[in-house]
Amino acid sequence: MTADKEIVLSVRHLTKAYFAAGEKVDVLRGVNLSIAAGERVALTGESGSGKSTLLHLIAGLDRADGGEIDFSGTPITNLGEAGLATLRRDRLGLVFQQFNLIPSLSVRDNLAFQSRIAGRHDAAWLAQLAERLGLAGFLDRYPEQLSGGQQQRVAIGRALAVKPSLLLADEPTGNLDEATADEVLALTRDLVAQTGCSLLMVTHSTRLAATLDRHIRLSAGLIA
Numbered sequence: 575m576t577a578d579k580e581i582v583l584s585v586r587h588l589t590k591a592y593f594a595a596g597e598k599v600d601v602l603r604g605v606n607l608s609i610a611a612g613e614r615v616a617l618t619g620e621s622g623s624g625k626s627t628l629l630h631l632i633a634g635l636d637r638a639d640g641g642e643i644d645f646s647g648t649p650i651t652n653l654g655e656a657g658l659a660t661l662r663r664d665r666l667g668l669v670f671q672q673f674n675l676i677p678s679l680s681v682r683d684n685l686a687f688q689s690r691i692a693g694r695h696d697a698a699w700l701a702q703l704a705e706r707l708g709l710a711g712f713l714d715r716y717p718e719q720l721s722g723g724q725q726q727r728v729a730i731g732r733a734l735a736v737k738p739s740l741l742l743a744d745e746p747t748g749n750l751d752e753a754t755a756d757e758v759l760a761l762t763r764d765l766v767a768q769t770g771c772s773l774l775m776v777t778h779s780t781r782l783a784a785t786l787d788r789h790i791r792l793s794a795g796l797i798a
């Protein structure tokens with residue numbers, strides 16, 4: 575990470591606990607994390623270490639108990655639901671293990687979904703994304719008519735269509751076989767570089783983690 579690069583995401587002293595069966599579980603105990611513009615970071619950690627929890631907090635899908643999250647210097651911790659929704663729509667790309675495509679929409683309309691809502695529809699960029707993701711011949715199909723790898727490529731294209739400042743990906747290749755996972759990740763890396771956005775990707779694979787710019791680990795509620 576170069577010192578003069580803009581910090582896109584800054585997380586400070588983030589804490590989160592859950593109550594389950596009457597017991598308090600401290601999942602995040604003071605997480606600190608900075609991601610620079612264009613930086614691609616892999617997040618690993620044992621099952622249950624809080625990786626998804628951290629991504630959900632950064633995406634504003636859940637509230638932290640304490641600490642701060644800034645996007646490009648703007649704190650989001652105190653934003654209301656509407657502000658968080660706007661942030662997700664305009665600045666974040668989200669990709670989850672379950673592809674979360676809309677079954678009743680064609681590939682073309684799934685790809686354009688978020689960028690249309692954000693008022694940032696760019697037909698030329700979408701056509702380029704579809705081409706690069708190998709989806710140009712599938713635009714009139716529906717998600718159920720695609721393979722898992724193809725569906726995940728639609729989810730990645732949809733997230734990148736808005737040219738987000740940060741792509742958050744939670745085990746994006748977890749449901750794919752190894753060869754397909756490698757191919758989807760390589761494409762994601764290239765497209766993230768072309769988009770100029772930053773990437774924070776949760777993965778169980780230290781092999782895939784090693785292919786990004788930085789590899790961080792969550793352990794005992796802290797980034798090791």
Ligand SMILES: Nc1ncnc2c1ncn2[C@@H]1O[C@H](COP(=O)(O)OP(=O)(O)OP(=O)(O)O)[C@@H](O)[C@H]1O
Pocket residue numbers: 592593594599601619620621622623624625626627628
């Ligand atoms: N809504 C919830 N209520 C209670 N406990 C929860 C809730 N969500 C998560 N947890 C607990 O918080 C801990 C962290 O969960 P999280 O899903 O963030 O881990 P993870 O590192 O992403 O795991 P995995 O690699 O298995 O997906 C786990 O012990 C989990 O059981």
